[in-house]
Amino acid sequence: MNKLSSKRKLKSLMYITVAGYGAFTAIGFYKGNEKFYKNYFMPVIHLLDAEKAHNLAVLACKYRLFPKSHYKDPEILKVKVFGKEFPNPIxxxxxxxxxxxxxxxxxxxxFGFVEIGSVTPEPQPGNQQPRVFRLMQDFAVINRYGFNSEGHDRVLERIKDxxxxxxSNIIGVNLGKNKTSSDPIKDYVNGIKKFGLTADYLVINISSPNTPGLRDMQSKENLRKLLAALVETRNSLPVKKKPPLLLKLAPDLSHQERKDIADILKxxxxxxxxxIICNTTVDRPKSLKCAEVKNETGGLSGAPLKSMSTRMIKEMSELTGGMPIIGVGGISSGKDAYEKIKAGATLVQLYxxxxxxxxxxxxxxxxxxxELLHKDGFNNISEAVGKGIH
Ligand SMILES: Cc1cc2nc3c(=O)[nH]c(=O)nc-3n(C[C@H](O)[C@H](O)[C@H](O)COP(=O)(O)O)c2cc1C
Incomplete structure (x- = not known):
């Protein structure tokens, strides 16, 4: 009898523990609690291979499983640029x-806006798996996806809906080229024709390190030819409001190459x-701790890219005389975002x-x-753009 009751007690205790853990998880998940995600939820997700975890996150967003953020964007974060009003700059x-x-x-x-892509004209599978790696101690990722894409037609259907x-919200479309394309300029021209009537802005991505030869299009002669064709295509779209065209650059360009690009843009x-500054880097800073992963081929993103990207934003802002910039690379706090804004970014992104x-x-x-904007006495975030970094 006694043995039976202690067995029951043990069983009840087990149920209570499991139910308690379930309730803790559900409340943390639905309250969008920062510490819960960082310390409990994400470590469980990290038990999965990086690409599986990525696909799961996309599915969760697709079916809108993540709770709506309770944070209401204040007026101070509203940004007017590219002929649009962004509810916040992230x-x-x-x-x-x-x-x-x-x-x-x-x-x-x-998020105040979403950039989808890179999208290639024809569907393509990208590189072989594994092709994404976490560098846990470095808060970084190396990827060599190689433009896996469902292709223009399928993606256009979705965003038209x-x-x-x-x-609807603000959607940018980032355009890539097919790996085996014999005419890369045509791939981008087709992208502009395809998405130019639907997207809020278009990005020419010639800075991914994972498509052979792509970054060569950033060179002086190639870029001049490419941009002239793309600007002409955009200007002849049959709409009154032409979509803004942005160019995404690699952080690995030399100072001379950056100067050449700025001259072409004039x-x-x-x-x-x-x-958009900047894409992932092929550089491997000495500070990287994850020795077993750091030598994987691909582009490095996250914390080790942060200062490299902020410096490049400042440099390109100066070289172009204040052209609008979307700053990206290693942002994980308000301070990181603020530094990029003060370096010359009008909007920022993170991944x-x-x-x-x-x-x-x-x-x-x-x-x-x-908080930082209030502390420095700004009434709107746009007032802080290009106000200098310490
Ligand atoms: C897994 C992964 C895939 C990416 N794929 C693309 C891509 O298809 N096109 C692109 O322009 N940038 C791509 N990027 C680069 C990001 O858009 C961003 O420029 C870079 O990661 C730096 O930002 P972060 O440090 O906040 O991640 C990718 C980054 C990661 C981590």
Whole structure:
């Protein structure tokens, strides 16, 4: 009898523990609690291989499983640029939602805009797996996805549906080229024709390190030819409001190459609307701790890219005489975002910080940013753009 009752007690205790843990998880998940995600939820997700975890996160956004952020964007964070009003300056960088499946879920967690892609004209599988690696101690990622994409047609269908609904948000489309394309310029021209009537802005991505030869298009002669063709295509789109064209650059360009690009951007036939700085780096800073992963081929993102990117924003802002810039690379706090804004970025984006902190990172960055703006006496975030970094 006694043995039976202690067995029952043990069973009840087990149920209570499991139920308690379940309730703790559910409350933490739905409250969007920062510490819960960072210390409990994300470590469990990190037991999965990096690409599986990425796909799961996209699915969760697609089915809008993440709770809506409780943070209401204040007026101070509103940004007017590229002929649009952004509810806040924090966007999700390209590469998370490659095929435009997660747009509304990403808006739910607080992003002010979503950049989808890179999208290639024809569907292509990208490189062989494994092709994404976490550098846990460095808060970094190395990826060599190689533009896995469902292709223009499928992605356009999806974003047309969203843009046609009342629930729409700001969507940028990042354009890539097919790996085996014999005419890369044509790939980008087709991208502009395809998405130019639907997207809020278009990005020419010639800075991914994972498509052979792509970065060579950043060289002086190639870039001049490319931009002239793209600006002409954009200008002849049959719409009154032409979509802004942005160019995404690699952090691995030399000072001379950056100067050459700035000179080209000043030419009348190459006048685009902005820059995205920057893509991932092929550099491997000595400070990296994850010895077993750091030598994987691919582009490095996250914390080790932060200062490299901020410096490049400042340099390109000066060289172009204040062209609008979307700053990206290693942002995981309001301070990181603020540094990029003060270096010359009008908007910012993040990706890798989501891998380590989960969705609450978006509200955290916004809250901290608002505090910093108030502390420095700014009435709107745009007043802080280019005000110098310490
Ligand atoms: C897994 C992964 C895939 C990416 N894919 C793309 C891509 O397809 N196109 C692109 O322009 N940038 C891509 N990026 C680069 C990001 O958009 C961003 O420029 C870079 O990661 C720096 O930001 P972060 O440090 O906040 O991640 C990718 C980044 C990661 C981590």
């Amino acid at each position: 966007g999700i960088a390209a590469g998370f939602d490659k095929d435009g499946k997660a747009v509304l879920g990403l808006r739910d967690i607080g 969203i843009k046609g609904s009342a629930d 030419k009348k036939d190459c006048k685009i609307d902005g820059l 890798t910080a989501m891998v380590y902190n989960g969705p609450p990172i978006v509200s955290k960055v916004k809250k901290e940013l608002v």
